[in-house]
Amino acid sequence: MNAENERLKEMLIQATENYNTIKIHLCSLMMKNGGKAKEEDEENKKRNGGIIVPRQFIDLGLAVAADADESSPSSPEGKSQREDSSGVDNKVPGFNVDQSEAAMRKARVSVRARSEAPMITDGCQWRKYGQKIAKGNPCPRAYYRCTMATGCPVRKQVQRCAEDRTILITTYEGNHNHPLPPSAMSMASTTSSAARMLVSGSTSSPDGLMNSNLLTTTLLPCSSTMATISASTQFPSVTLDLTQSSFSSPPPPYNVANSVAVTAALVPQVFGRALDNQSKFSGIQMSKALDRLQQGEQNSIADTVNAATAAIATDPSFAAALAAAITSIIESSQSHPNNGHNSNAYVTNSSNAM
DNA sequence: CGTTTTTGACCCGCGC
């Protein structure tokens, strides 16, 4: 146990260092590339005969640690991580853990993305167990269950949007009870972290709809990725809308920035209610930076990201996983330089096992 | 022949 503890400590330190390094790198790249988005759109329009190729991205973040923590409380990894994270109290005052875990199982994360493929590739193995025509949408809804481990509770629903059939809506429910292949980390961690944020916020204040569109759209003017959190439905759910990103073929750091943007935008509204004062402080800092950004101060992009990352950093497992995920994305984009020329490339880049 | 998909039946919660 001690040896394992030491090993995990080292991993955590390493991840935190990576995270800090990448944070700095990200800020500098954002400052450098902030004004180039329009040029690149124009360039891409020419390349693609006037059509802007929409860009998909899969968010990143929390993965194994959080999953183990949430879905199997007796896991030694989960325990030692929690004990090691002294100094940052991740517990929400007055927040019932059983309620949280029950909510996590029920929490749903929806991902809207443009895709010609019948299903977006997320690295997991799925088995179809049903199909239905839902009311109000002529497109059938398919039901899948994770088959990577026996008894894995994760399910997903796949359906095309009735209004725009190029949009594929994938809804995930539950947490995996098994380790995931690297290719599945990004999507799984997205749903898991989004669900966690959702549960943190909605359980403590189930007061209807919270919308962070303004934050996301303001945070990065070059994209209009949206994240909508709903606490008004039977079970909490979050939607990550990846369909509106009109910038195209950006350099890899843009994907990272966008991912951080989505995640960060969720932090002040959801985490802010439930987490400690430092998180609230970060939320305030972020709001101020956003105000300045709206008033046209370019430097505020960096301020905003700093505030956002500070908020994210209050969740240690999130920070560590974010670092790992960012690193993996950067590495994979370096090893696959030919990405981003169509909407499928970005997804198939990370995995193809469906 | 084992695995996956298809598809009608069934179950269950919700609103009236």
Place this chain on the structure above:
DNA sequence: GCGCGGGTCAAAAACG
């Protein structure tokens, strides 16, 4: 209590 709709089951078919 009843009907409706969403979700799941499971037998048969299809697939590799």
